[in-house]
Structure formats: C-alpha cells, structure tokens
Amino acid sequence: MQTELSNTLGVEHAVFGFTPFPAVAAAITRAGGFGVLGAVRYNAPDELARDLDWMQEHTEGLPYGLDVVMPAKKVEGVTEADVEAMIPESHRQFVADLLAKYEVPQLAEGEATGWRITGWMEQVARSQLDVAFDYPIKLLASALGAPPPDVIQRAHNHDILVAALAGSPRHALHHKAAGIDIVVAQGYEAGGHTGEIATMVLTPEVVAAVDPLPVLAAGGIGTGAQIAAGLALGAQGVWLGSIWLTTEEAELHSRRLTAKLLAAGPGDTVRSRALTGKPARQLRTAWTDAWDDPSGLGPLPMPLQGLLVAEANSRIQRYETEPLLGTPVGQIVGRMNRERSVQAVFDDLIRGFERAIDRIDRIAGRSQQ
Amino acid sequence: MQTELSNTLGVEHAVFGFTPFPAVAAAITRAGGFGVLGAVRYNAPDELARDLDWMQEHTEGLPYGLDVVMPAKKVEGVTEADVEAMIPESHRQFVADLLAKYEVPQLAEGEATGWRITGWMEQVARSQLDVAFDYPIKLLASALGAPPPDVIQRAHNHDILVAALAGSPRHALHHKAAGIDIVVAQGYEAGGHTGEIATMVLTPEVVAAVDPLPVLAAGGIGTGAQIAAGLALGAQGVWLGSIWLTTEEAELHSRRLTAKLLAAGPGDTVRSRALTGKPARQLRTAWTDAWDDPSGLGPLPMPLQGLLVAEANSRIQRYETEPLLGTPVGQIVGRMNRERSVQAVFDDLIRGFERAIDRIDRIAGRSQQ
Numbered sequence: 001m002q003t004e005l006s007n008t009l010g011v012e013h014a015v016f017g018f019t020p021f022p023a024v025a026a027a028i029t030r031a032g033g034f035g036v037l038g039a040v041r042y043n044a045p046d047e048l049a050r051d052l053d054w055m056q057e058h059t060e061g062l063p064y065g066l067d068v069v070m071p072a073k074k075v076e077g078v079t080e081a082d083v084e085a086m087i088p089e090s091h092r093q094f095v096a097d098l099l100a101k102y103e104v105p106q107l108a109e110g111e112a113t114g115w116r117i118t119g120w121m122e123q124v125a126r127s128q129l130d131v132a133f134d135y136p137i138k139l140l141a142s143a144l145g146a147p148p149p150d151v152i153q154r155a156h157n158h159d160i161l162v163a164a165l166a167g168s169p170r171h172a173l174h175h176k177a178a179g180i181d182i183v184v185a186q187g188y189e190a191g192g193h194t195g196e197i198a199t200m201v202l203t204p205e206v207v208a209a210v211d212p213l214p215v216l217a218a219g220g221i222g223t224g225a226q227i228a229a230g231l232a233l234g235a236q237g238v239w240l241g242s243i244w245l246t247t248e249e250a251e252l253h254s255r256r257l258t259a260k261l262l263a264a265g266p267g268d269t270v271r272s273r274a275l276t277g278k279p280a281r282q283l284r285t286a287w288t289d290a291w292d293d294p295s296g297l298g299p300l301p302m303p304l305q306g307l308l309v310a311e312a313n314s315r316i317q318r319y320e321t322e323p324l325l326g327t328p329v330g331q332i333v334g335r336m337n338r339e340r341s342v343q344a345v346f347d348d349l350i351r352g353f354e355r356a357i358d359r360i361d362r363i364a365g366r367s368q369q
Numbered sequence: 370m371q372t373e374l375s376n377t378l379g380v381e382h383a384v385f386g387f388t389p390f391p392a393v394a395a396a397i398t399r400a401g402g403f404g405v406l407g408a409v410r411y412n413a414p415d416e417l418a419r420d421l422d423w424m425q426e427h428t429e430g431l432p433y434g435l436d437v438v439m440p441a442k443k444v445e446g447v448t449e450a451d452v453e454a455m456i457p458e459s460h461r462q463f464v465a466d467l468l469a470k471y472e473v474p475q476l477a478e479g480e481a482t483g484w485r486i487t488g489w490m491e492q493v494a495r496s497q498l499d500v501a502f503d504y505p506i507k508l509l510a511s512a513l514g515a516p517p518p519d520v521i522q523r524a525h526n527h528d529i530l531v532a533a534l535a536g537s538p539r540h541a542l543h544h545k546a547a548g549i550d551i552v553v554a555q556g557y558e559a560g561g562h563t564g565e566i567a568t569m570v571l572t573p574e575v576v577a578a579v580d581p582l583p584v585l586a587a588g589g590i591g592t593g594a595q596i597a598a599g600l601a602l603g604a605q606g607v608w609l610g611s612i613w614l615t616t617e618e619a620e621l622h623s624r625r626l627t628a629k630l631l632a633a634g635p636g637d638t639v640r641s642r643a644l645t646g647k648p649a650r651q652l653r654t655a656w657t658d659a660w661d662d663p664s665g666l667g668p669l670p671m672p673l674q675g676l677l678v679a680e681a682n683s684r685i686q687r688y689e690t691e692p693l694l695g696t697p698v699g700q701i702v703g704r705m706n707r708e709r710s711v712q713a714v715f716d717d718l719i720r721g722f723e724r725a726i727d728r729i730d731r732i733a734g735r736s737q738q
Binding site: 001002003014168169170187188189195196197198199200201202204205219220221223225226228229230231232233234265266267294330331332334335353354356357359360361363364365366 | 556570703
C-alpha cells in the first residue's frame with residue numbers, strides 16, 4: 001500500500017498508528033506501518049527520553065513519529081495554580097458528589113494523579129521537543145492545531161515532517177498557512193477531540209482545500225475495507241488510533257476497561273466535553289452522562305475541565321469504578337471484539353484491504369476473474 | 370458499476386437516487402442509475418398517480434422505485450385533529466413569536482400549507498400504495514423502519530423489492546426480521562432523519578449484521594470518490610439524496626434556497642429535531658437555532674412537531690424569508706457549488722468513480738501503468 005507520502009517516509013504501508021504506548025507504536029512500525037507515539041502522558045522529559053530510547057531499540061531502524069499537544073497560541077506566564085484558581089467551587093462539589101455517589105475511594109498518599117494538565121502546557125511540550133529532536137523521528141504530529149513557527153522550523157531543520165490534525169477545511173487551511181507538511185483530517189466518528197464533519201465528507205473537503213499537501217484520513221478506520229475507503233476519498237494514508245487500545249501490547253492497566261471496550265457497540269460512544277472541556281469522543285459512561293445532563297452544571301471550558309477532573313479520573317481508573325470507567329475511543333469500538341497482538345491486527349488490516357480492492361475491482365469491471 | 374443487486378434490478382450502475390421530484394427521479398433512471406421517487410409530499414392519491422404516469426412516460430422502460438413513509442407500528446383511529454389537540458399553547462406561541470420576529474407574512478386565503486403531517490400517516494401511505502402497485506415499480510423503500518408485514522407481502526407478490534432505512538445495526542436487524550430485502554444504511558452525515566453513527570462505521574456494521582442481505586450506503590455520498598468509498602465498505606450500491614437538490618430539474622421553487630445550498634459549506638448543516646420532532650440533518654438557520662437553543666422551549670416529539678411547524682414552514686418557503694429558509698440536506702452540501710443537469714451530475718459521478726478506482730489500484734500496486 002504505497003503512496004507518495006509513504007514513499008517519502010520510507011514506510012511499507014501508508015497506515016499510521018497513533019498510540020500512547022511505546023510497545024504498540026514500535027510494533028506498528030515493525031509490522032510495516034508508521035507508529036506515532038503520543039507524548040501527552042509524559043510529565044518529565046526524562047520519561048520521554050527513556051521511552052524513545054526503548055523505541056530506538058525496538059524499531060529495527062524503521063521510521064516512527066511523535067505526537068505532541070502544543071497549541072500555536074501562547075499563554076504567557078500562566079501556571080497550573082493560576083488555572084486551578086479559576087475553577088468554581090460548585091464544580092469541585094459536583095465532582096466530589098459524583099465520586100461519593102459511586103463510592104470511589106481516595107488515592108493513597110503519594111499515588112500519582114496520572115493524566116495531568118501539564119502535558120498540555122506549552123513549556124512542557126517544548127521540553128519534550130528538546131528531547132525528541134535528539135532522536136531520529138521522521139514525523140512530528142500536533143493534536144491541537146499547528147505548532148508555533150519556530151517549532152515547525154526546528155523540525156524541518158531536522159528533516160522531520162510536521163502533521164496537524166484538522167476537523168474542518170477551515171482549520172486545515174490555517175495549518176497549511178502555518179507551514180505544516182501533512183494534514184490529518186479527523187472526522188466526527190474518531191476517538192478523542194473531533195469536530196462535526198464525518199470522515200466520508202471531511203477527507204475530500206480537506207484534500208481539495210490543502211492541495212497539493214498530503215492528507216491522512218482519520219476517524220472510523222479500523223478495518224482494511226475502511227482503509228480502502230479512506231484512500232478512495234483521496235487520502236495519501238490513514239491514521240488509526242482506537243483499534244490499538246485492545247491489542248495485547250496496550251498498557252491500559254485495567255481488565256475492566258478492556259472488557260468494556262471489547263463489549264461496546266458502535267453506538268456506545270459519545271462526543272462529550274466531560275474530559276477536557278472540548279468535545280472529545282469517548283465511551284459513554286455514567287460520568288459522561290452526568291456532565292452532559294442538561295439539568296446539571298455542565299463541563300468547564302478547556303483547560304479548566306481537564307484540571308478539574310484529573311484527580312477524579314485517576315481515582316476512577318485506579319479503582320476501576322465500573323459505571324464511571326471510560327476512555328477516548330471512536331465509533332469503530334463496535335468492531336473491537338478480540339484482544340490480539342498488534343501484528344495480528346495489522347495483518348488483518350492488510351488482508352482486508354486487499355479483499356476490498358478485489359471486490360471493488362470486480363464491481364468496476366476490472367477483475368481478471 | 371455492477372453488483373449482484375444492480376444486476377437483479379436491471380440497472381446499469383449501482384447508484385440509487387432519492388428525490389421528491391419526478392423530473393429528477395426519471396432523469397436519474399435515464400442516466401443509468403435507479404431513480405427513487407419520494408411520496409411523502411403527496412396528500413391525494415390522484416396526485417401520485419399523475420406523477421407515476423409521467424414517470425412511466427419518461428423512463429424509457431428502465432427501472433425506478435418509490436419511497437413511502439410508513440411506520441410499522443400502527444396507531445389506530447388517531448386523526449390529525451387528535452394530534453393537533455396535543456400541542457401545548459406555549460409552543461404555538463413560540464412559533465407565532467418567531468414568525469413575527471422575522472416578519473413572515475400570512476398565507477393568502479386558500480393557499481395550501483404544502484408539507485403536511487398527512488403524508489406521514491398510515492392511511493395516507495396505504496392509499497399511496499394502492500396507487501403504486503398499479504405501476505411497474507421495482508423497489509419500495511420505507512424511510513421510517515420496515516413497512517407492516519402485509520405491505521411487504523403485497524410488494525413481493527408484485528415482484529417488488531422492499532428496502533428500509535436504518536441508522537444502526539440494531540434497526541437493520543429489526544428490518545431484516547420483518548422480511549425486507551435491502552437495507553439502506555444511513556449515516557450521521559446524511560440529510561434528513563439520521564442517527565449518530567457515521568457512514569464509514571455504519572456501513573460495514575450493517576453489512577455484517579444483515580448478511581447476506583444487500584446493503585446500500587447512504588450519507589456523505591455526492592462524488593465518485595465517495596461512491597468508491599461506500600462500495601469499498603461492503604455496500605452493494607449507494608443511495609444519494611442531497612446531491613440532486615441543486616440540479617436544474619429540481620423543483621425547489623425558491624432561488625434563495627438554491628443560492629443558500631450552493632453557498633453552504635460542510636459545517637453549515639445541523640442535526641435538529643426542529644422539523645419533525647426526530648433528529649434530521651438540515652441547513653442550519655435562525656429557525657433551527659431557535660428550536661435548538663437550550664434556553665428555549667425545544668421541539669415537541671414526532672408527530673407533534675411536524676404538525677406544529679407545517680404552516681410556518683409553508684410561509685417561510687412561500688415568502689423565502691432568508692434567515693429562516695432551510696431544507697433537509699447532508700454534509701455534502703459543501704460540494705454542491707454549481708447548478709447542473711442530472712445527466713451532468715451523473716456523468717461526473719461515474720467519471721469520478723473510475724478515477725478513484727484508478728488511484729486506489731495504483732496505491733494497491735495493481736495498475737498496469
């Protein structure tokens with residue numbers, strides 16, 4: 001599965017796999033895809049360096065990338081404490097009441113709160129980049145718009161391509177103007193932050209808007225047939241995130257969460273502001289229901305909501321509180337029904353792609369059979 | 370573009386075009402597609418007979434179908450007056466205030482209110498079918514679930530295939546159990562009534578659920594590349610509705626509405642209960658905004674909302690009140706930028722499909738070039 005972009009990056013198949021887990025990212029790269037490691041969960045630069053060392057040792061010289069969360073708009077001198085002070089007491093009480101209702105225990109003294117706001121702040125992203133540019137990464141992706149101009153320049157100086165996610169043609173045009181190299185068109189059905197336009201419509205819109213920049217189709221892609229569809233829409237590759245969550249290499253650290261993902265149907269996700277304050281698709285849970293209830297307080301804007309719920313999410317995950325337990329995931333969760341190795345998932349993608357091409361060639365009257 | 374289903378129906382291309390306009394439906398059929406005439410706008414059976422006579426004269430013996438709105442659940446003995454009586458005075462006042470705010474004139478004495486609830490009621494649908502079964506239609510489609518068992522049997526006695534729209538695999542399984550022949554999997558991005566699951570995810574889910582029944586992919590399809598994508602997802606054909614609205618043959622009777630459609634981007638639609646009480650995608654207008662405002666009264670459930678707003682919609686359409694003027698349409702409205710004949714649109718679809726197949730064959734390494 002070769003496109004101009006996959007040839008440029010030196011990857012066998014134009015399949016980009018985004019994941020927060022180094023073991024998954026490395027396995028995607030070894031399988032012939034392009035693994036992209038999400039850096040948002042790293043608070044300290046040395047944690048990232050340790051995992052990039054590990055990636056180097058386990059990717060056999062094959063290409064991989066890094067995804068950082070770095071808003072182009074800089075907020076000068078704002079600390080976590082400043083943001084904390086902006087959270088209304090009523091919202092803190094709302095969280096406390098919810099946790100009490102579901103009897104979620106407190107964390108033990110010294111237990112980390114895990115998912116923190118810090119990974120979202122520019123100084124943290126910059127310290128991550130200082131580390132990352134020492135490694136031979138081939139792609140730098142940014143989940144929240146294009147990175148600042150100096151970061152794009154630094155990446156280009158290292159021969160690293162820069163990709164940015166876009167949920168609309170307008171966003172994609174902004175990213176192009178900022179000087180990025182690749183747009184990831186992320187449709188409504190995707191896990192995580194996502195807009196209103198579905199992949200079937202968004203992909204060709206973005207391809208037309210940013211031509212001749214290459215576009216990756218993201219959202220709703222977890223089978224070979226969906227890869228074929230994404231490429232038919234004009235993309236130069238596909239970007240898959242959710243599908244890896246139920247692989248054997250994924251470090252979810254919660255059997256209950258894995259079981260929930262394996263059991264969920266395509267209608268069991270919701271696009272909710274409960275997680276970060278911006279709409280993000282995730283498993284629908286009693287937690288998202290409480291935040292999305294029109295008679296409730298509703299979520300705070302980003303970045304307040306993420307900070308408000310960080311400790312609560314750590315407690316829910318630590319104690320695996322069933323009704324509240326969730327994760328960002330796309331609508332393809334309905335087809336994630338077995339735990340398998342990354343290699344097995346990847347082989348299925350390629351076989352399914354070949355079958356889809358066989359079928360559509362027959363429909364178009366181009367088959368030899 | 371041939372599939373088992375297109376061969377069964379004797380149609381050249383597996384492209385199904387849904388439209389309320391006989392001139393459009395006939396032109397789709399003549400172009401080599403399968404025109405499906407929507408019957409919801411007919412109140413009197415003789416109006417439908419007149420238009421089916423016209424279809425017979427203008428389709429050169431080629432196949433076409435009819436789409437009726439017929440809920441499988443029967444509500445015995447309920448009249449329009451009974452439903453009228455269930456509408457709260459506060460909602461009538463809300464409509465009156467909105468119309469006054471935008472200075473929408475009254476209809477003249479005797480002017481029809483156009484879009485009525487009656488087309489949605491079972492007795493009306495049955496009187497339409499009494500007419501339709503006298504014509505050589507090849508397909509009977511139902512937009513609100515599977516038709517009642519006796520209707521399916523009658524269709525089969527006339528060698529007519531029965532199709533039903535589904536927004537989820539669960540709905541599709543219900544339709545299959547009811548004995549229908551084809552499922553139209555209608556994704557989130559589609560115009561009109563639609564669920565939460567996007568076409569990219571819904572199509573393969575429904576294909577897997579109802580196997581071996583044939584599935585048509587609907588929602589987000591208005592180019593040849595999108596047709597290729599829908600077929601790659603396992604569909605035996607595609608179902609297009611919105612794209613015909615800006616054809617020269619469409620009888621929208623409003624230059625302003627046509628201009629709005631031509632100018633709209635992919636983010637200018639909204640899935641709103643404003644029109645019928647059930648979520649339906651349509652142009653976003655000041656009208657949908659008023660109904661979707663969380664601080665407002667909100668829409669009534671189906672069928673109350675449709676009855677409540679019928680006269681208001683007639684007035685808005687009659688006087689082309691710019692800020693309120695809308696229509697059901699899908700997210701592909703962003704690519705509807707020129708008024709063209711049905712034949713020109715259809716030719717573009719086929720050419721675009723061939724180009725998409727060329728491209729994906731190259732990506733898959735199957736091109737001779």
